Amino acid sequence: MATGSKTSNNLIVPQANQALEQLKYEVAQELGVQIPQDGYYGYMATRDTGAIGGHMVRRMVQFAEETLARGGARF
Template sequence: MASSQSRGIVVPQARAALEQMKYEVAQELGIQLPQDGYYGNMTTRDMGSIGGYITRRLVQMAEQQLSGYR
């Protein structure tokens, strides 16, 4: 059964935190993000690296939070 809710940020207030994390991760990886917000000239490899690292960091944060509930 299809969900009527589209995929996206579940908590709208998290958008700013995720945006900040994107810039932090890019800086750690040595990737320069364009200031104008247009990512069309970015390589797929660079953007995938940023997204993958963000995912790993979010999973790690969730695991740390869950480990406190045991």
């Protein structure tokens, strides 16, 4: 990617944003990490934000595997 380019994290299913936000807060609570109310993550430890994201991905993969095992939706 060229220097100065902007990247975007557009969701394929925009309605999923609310579910991802909820998942983020659930995972943070389970890990005992406080998410800043103002939405600025600059003062959080990288280890904490990485742990939240990593656990979110694990849950999403687990959900997808369970869905596929039940013969559910194809991705």
